[in-house]
Amino acid sequence: xxxxxxxxxxxxxxxxxxxxxxxxxxxxxxxxxxxxxxxxxxxxxxxxxxxxxxxxxxxxxxxxxxxxxxxxxxxxxxxxxxxxxxxxxxxxxxxxxxxxxxxxxxxxxxxxxxxxxxxxxxxxxxxxxxxxxxxxxxxxxxxxxxxxxxxxxxxxxxxxxxxxxxxxxxxxxxxxxxxxxxxxxxxxxxxxxxxxxxxxxxxxxxxxxxxxxxxxxxxxxxxxxxxxxxxxxxxxxxxxxxxxxxxxxxxxxxxxxxxxxxxxxxxxxxxxxxxxxxxxxxxxxxxxxxxxxxxxxxxxxxxxxxxxxxxxxxxxxxxxxxxxxxxxxxxxxxxxxxxxxxxxxxxxxxxxxxxxxxxxxxxxxxxxxxxxxxxxxxxxxxxxxxxxxxxxxxxxxxxxxxxxxxxxxxxxxx
Amino acid sequence: xxxxxxxxxxxxxxxxxxxxxxxxxxxxxxxxxxxxxxxxxxxxxxxxxxxxxxxxxxxxxxxxxxxxxxxxxxxxxxxxxxxxxxxxxxxxxxxxxxxxxxxxxxxxxxxxxxxxxxxxxxxxxxxxxxxxxxxxxxxxxxxxxxxxxxxxxxxxxxxxxxxxxxxxxxxxxxxxxxxxxxxxxxxxxxxxxxxxxxxxxxxxxxxxxxxxxxxxxxxxxxxxxxxxxxxxxxxxxxxxxxxxxxxxxxxxxxxxxxxxxxxxxxxxxxxxxxxxxxxxxxxxxxxxxxxxxxxxxxxxxxxxxxxxxxxxxxxxxxxxxxxxxxxxxxxxxxxxxxxxxxxxxxxxxxxxxxxxxxxxxxxxxxxxxxxxxxxxxxxxxxxxxxxxxxxxxxxxxxxxxxxxxxxxxxxxxxxxxxxxxxxxxxxxxxxxxxxxxxxxxxxxxxxxxxxxxxxxxxxxxx
Numbered sequence: 001x002x003x004x005x006x007x008x009x010x011x012x013x014x015x016x017x018x019x020x021x022x023x024x025x026x027x028x029x030x031x032x033x034x035x036x037x038x039x040x041x042x043x044x045x046x047x048x049x050x051x052x053x054x055x056x057x058x059x060x061x062x063x064x065x066x067x068x069x070x071x072x073x074x075x076x077x078x079x080x081x082x083x084x085x086x087x088x089x090x091x092x093x094x095x096x097x098x099x100x101x102x103x104x105x106x107x108x109x110x111x112x113x114x115x116x117x118x119x120x121x122x123x124x125x126x127x128x129x130x131x132x133x134x135x136x137x138x139x140x141x142x143x144x145x146x147x148x149x150x151x152x153x154x155x156x157x158x159x160x161x162x163x164x165x166x167x168x169x170x171x172x173x174x175x176x177x178x179x180x181x182x183x184x185x186x187x188x189x190x191x192x193x194x195x196x197x198x199x200x201x202x203x204x205x206x207x208x209x210x211x212x213x214x215x216x217x218x219x220x221x222x223x224x225x226x227x228x229x230x231x232x233x234x235x236x237x238x239x240x241x242x243x244x245x246x247x248x249x250x251x252x253x254x255x256x257x258x259x260x261x262x263x264x265x266x267x268x269x270x271x272x273x274x275x276x277x278x279x280x281x282x283x284x285x286x287x288x289x290x291x292x293x294x295x296x297x298x299x300x301x302x303x304x305x306x307x308x309x310x311x312x313x314x315x316x317x318x319x320x321x322x323x324x325x326x327x328x329x330x331x332x333x334x335x336x337x338x339x340x341x342x343x344x345x346x347x348x349x350x351x352x353x354x355x356x357x358x359x360x361x362x363x364x365x366x367x368x369x370x371x372x373x374x375x376x377x378x379x380x381x382x383x384x385x386x387x388x389x390x391x392x393x394x395x396x397x398x399x400x401x402x403x404x405x406x407x408x409x410x411x412x413x414x
Numbered sequence: 415x416x417x418x419x420x421x422x423x424x425x426x427x428x429x430x431x432x433x434x435x436x437x438x439x440x441x442x443x444x445x446x447x448x449x450x451x452x453x454x455x456x457x458x459x460x461x462x463x464x465x466x467x468x469x470x471x472x473x474x475x476x477x478x479x480x481x482x483x484x485x486x487x488x489x490x491x492x493x494x495x496x497x498x499x500x501x502x503x504x505x506x507x508x509x510x511x512x513x514x515x516x517x518x519x520x521x522x523x524x525x526x527x528x529x530x531x532x533x534x535x536x537x538x539x540x541x542x543x544x545x546x547x548x549x550x551x552x553x554x555x556x557x558x559x560x561x562x563x564x565x566x567x568x569x570x571x572x573x574x575x576x577x578x579x580x581x582x583x584x585x586x587x588x589x590x591x592x593x594x595x596x597x598x599x600x601x602x603x604x605x606x607x608x609x610x611x612x613x614x615x616x617x618x619x620x621x622x623x624x625x626x627x628x629x630x631x632x633x634x635x636x637x638x639x640x641x642x643x644x645x646x647x648x649x650x651x652x653x654x655x656x657x658x659x660x661x662x663x664x665x666x667x668x669x670x671x672x673x674x675x676x677x678x679x680x681x682x683x684x685x686x687x688x689x690x691x692x693x694x695x696x697x698x699x700x701x702x703x704x705x706x707x708x709x710x711x712x713x714x715x716x717x718x719x720x721x722x723x724x725x726x727x728x729x730x731x732x733x734x735x736x737x738x739x740x741x742x743x744x745x746x747x748x749x750x751x752x753x754x755x756x757x758x759x760x761x762x763x764x765x766x767x768x769x770x771x772x773x774x775x776x777x778x779x780x781x782x783x784x785x786x787x788x789x790x791x792x793x794x795x796x797x798x799x800x801x802x803x804x805x806x807x808x809x810x811x812x813x814x815x816x817x818x819x820x821x822x823x824x825x826x827x828x829x830x831x832x833x834x835x836x837x838x839x840x841x842x843x844x845x846x847x848x849x850x851x852x853x854x855x856x857x858x859x860x861x862x863x864x865x866x867x868x869x870x871x872x873x874x875x876x
Contacts, residue, residue, distance in 0.1 A: 171757060203836050203837070204779065207869075210871070214875060215718075216775060223779070226772055
């Protein structure tokens with residue numbers, strides 16, 4: 001359940017509100033970080049994205065096509081066919097922009113990846129993944145939150161270390177380092193009162209210098225400096241554009257601006273909803289195709305927008321689980337198991353589909369679903385260690401011994 | 415250091431969500447201990463204003479079954495429950511009861527998302543028992559479909575025990591993580607609770623399924639549960655937990671953290687725990703001990719309002735109305751806490767450290783500015799909010815008088831002389847306290863004054 005869904009259901013959607021009023025471009029700004037830090041952007045595809053339609057295992061033949069008479073992605077070369085990756089898998093045709101990135105070597109995929117826990121509940125599966133501890137309900141912090149806490153001293157206290165785009169901060173960021181929930185750069189201000197704004201803000205500012213502010217003084221200082229930083233970012237170049245409309249594209253566009261403005265960003269989360277396709281999935285021409293296009297359009301625009309900065313950025317996209325191999329009676333798919341992990345960035349050894357493919361033969365399935373052969377933590381731990389330079393992956397993913405797949409180019413911690 | 419807060423004001427602020435000057439006056443006249451006795455028996459307090467407003471929330475008049483049958487009933491009910499919380503915070507004279515209802519909802523925590531259509535009944539159940547005894551609360555939570563479903567006891571069966579509820583029952587609801595139990599106790603407690611599940615046809619939704627109950631002998635916390643029992647196993651377990659000394663200490667600690675400070679003095683907790691044990695978990699004597707303790711009064715001004723407490727107090731003191739579900743949801747999200755939205759069974763933090771990030775403080779300032787935009791300043795309806803500050807602004811001859819009256823209304827007290835001088839400086843455009851408070855000046859400045867007060871450190875720390 002997200003805000004859009006809630007509001008749609010309560011029936012209050014449709015109040016027009018510009019989240020992003022026009023941003024003035026053309027201001028040069030000084031770099032705050034001389035050498036830009038590595039940035040990890042985590043995209044969560046909420047609802048359980050159908051991995052078998054995003055990355056179609058066309059070489060499975062009847063095991064794939066018979067199970068999904070109405071929903072399969074046709075073989076490459078056929079009308080509406082997928083885009084071949086390696087003779088085994090084909091990308092959904094709406095993912096054409098990602099096919100290019102794959103061929104350039106910037107994009108890698110891990111198929112049959114996911115959480116080893118067998119839950120098919122959104123609530124549990126998301127929590128296990130975001131907390132990074134499948135099957136364990138006693139841990140109350142997210143994997144990114146633990147990473148941020150472990151590296152807090154080295155990183156210093158920038159309020160922009162962790163940014164959650166959107167209204168609700170992703171649980172993966174939960175931990176002692178408070179992430180910044182950011183709806184938009186343009187909305188990060190204290191304006192809004194006409195007339196005596198300057199006098200009012202002056203009074204507020206001095207109120208927080210007073211002894212009565214006690215424990216909030218440092219936080220208040222951080223707010224004022226963040227406001228200045230954001231004003232600078234908002235006046236700066238707005239980026240290359242080309243993002244899809246909607247919260248996902250807007251979120252990625254703003255993450256790109258923060259990266260380029262070097263405000264000290266290390267970790268950002270962005271959500272893309274709409275993957276819970278139980279009914280009339282519309283793999284090729286309906287809701288699913290639109291969601292796939294939004295995903296591809298957003299990622300491709302983000303990568304292009306970053307330009308040379310892409311070398312220090314890694315984006316990982318994941319979902320809480322994949323979907324049942326066999327389609328259901330409503331031309332949809334029910335909750336499944338194995339999914340796909342996406343890695344995009346300058347440090348990714350791309351152009352390959354990683355992971356051991358278990359196949360779709362009935363005996364290879366896990367309760368009717370694609371089996372999980374790669375633990376998502378193996379992939380994330382490699383990113384944390386090699387790109388974010390944090391060797392303490394045993395604390396980021398407690399109880400897990402990672403088996404790196406070698407999908408990240410250089411070892412930064414070395 | 416925080417300037418000294420009058421004990422009456424401190425008691426008033428901590429036992430409610432927002433200052434109510436008429437109530438504060440009454441409390442002063444009655445004396446704190448007589449007033450507390452009244453508050454401990456909410457059924458004796460007439461509460462027409464809050465009741466009139468609550469009666470207008472349609473989803474709260476429905477049963478769980480009716481909510482389930484309504485389209486998107488769970489979401490609509492959540493919206494009405496959020497409003498009910500804000501209404502009680504602003505208007506109810508049963509101030510302590512409202513606070514205690516929130517305390518238990520956070521103690522026996524089930525997120526709205528997981529409780530679904532059961533949330534309304536679950537909160538109503540805890541609220542009804544809020545000032546009774548701990549054992550009744552524990553039993554009610556243990557048998558409620560919201561809890562049974564959320565912590566998976568519905569799938570706790572003999573062949574495949576599910577320990578989730580048993581573990582949180584020990585760690586979060588009773589003994590506390592340092593309460594002296596072992597992994598084995600968790601497993602044995604889970605076995606005792608096998609078969610505790612839900613059924614649509616039973617009253618209240620609880621059902622004990624003897625077919626999946628583990629009838630073997632069990633040993634929990636040093637006590638033997640003989641073989642061959644059924645429902646009695648779980649009842650005996652809950653009884654044992656309710657009267658365990660670790661429970662007395664843990665629940666007292668949590669109450670002290672909620673009412674006193676983030677790190678309550680151990681001596682106070684120990685005294686409360688003794689009272690808890692002596693009175694077999696009765697809530698009223700523990701609250702009497704807590705609210706008369708010198709440690710309670712020593713902690714004046716040291717508790718940070720949570721984002722929802724901030725929102726409740728801001729709406730109450732400015733009198734701002736929230737017309738739409740959208741705006742309400744948006745305000746909560748901006749502040750970083752939604753009603754029953756915390757997503758793990760430990761419930762939302764009550765400590766300052768959980769809520770004092772950069773984004774959190776900025777959000778409070780932004781919301782303070784937004785809530786106090788008057789309707790006439792924004793023809794669109796102030797982004798979904800309607801403020802009628804004119805009615806809430808006291809009559810005054812001078813700026814100094816107006817500032818003092820407004821500060822009392824919003825903070826329940828006067829801030830220190832420096833803060834007062836700053837507010838006067840703002841309201842008088844650099845002039846002094848004697849500057850006349852003309853209608854024009856009032857129209858121009860009252861919104862800003864409300865905003866400054868709601869955004870002030872004195873409003874965050876109570």
